[in-house]
Amino acid sequence: MIEAGCNAHARRKFRDAEGAQPLLAVEGGPFLGAIYGEEEKAKQLGLRGDALRAYRRQHMGSIAHKAALLRFLDDPDIPIDNSPTERVPERR
Secondary structure, three states: OOOOOOHHHHHHHHHHHHHHOHHHHHHHHHHHHHHHHHHHHHHHOOOOHHHHHHHHHHHHHHHOOOOHHHHHHOOOOOOOOOHHHHOOOOOO
16 A cells, blocks of 8 residues: 545645745645646546656656655556545445
8 A cells, every 4th residue: 555645635735824824835835736737737638547647747747745745646546636535425
C-alpha cells in the first residue's frame, strides 16, 4: 500500500489559511491552482493511462513539492483528489 495524498484537502487548507497565514496562502494557492489547471487540460484532451501519466509528469512535475500530493503523477488510476470518495456514505 502506498500513500496518495488528497489535493482537495491541501487546497482547502490553503484557502482556510488566507485569514491566519496570508503569505502561506498566497504561495500555496497558485501552486495547487496550476496543478488543477493542468489536470483540467489533460481531461479536455481525453488523456488516459500512459498518455495521462506522461502529460502529468511533463506539465505538473516541475511545480511539485510533496510526494503524496503528487502520487497521481505516477499512477493514472489515482485521481488528483479523493473528494468523490468522501461523499460516499460510511459503511458500518
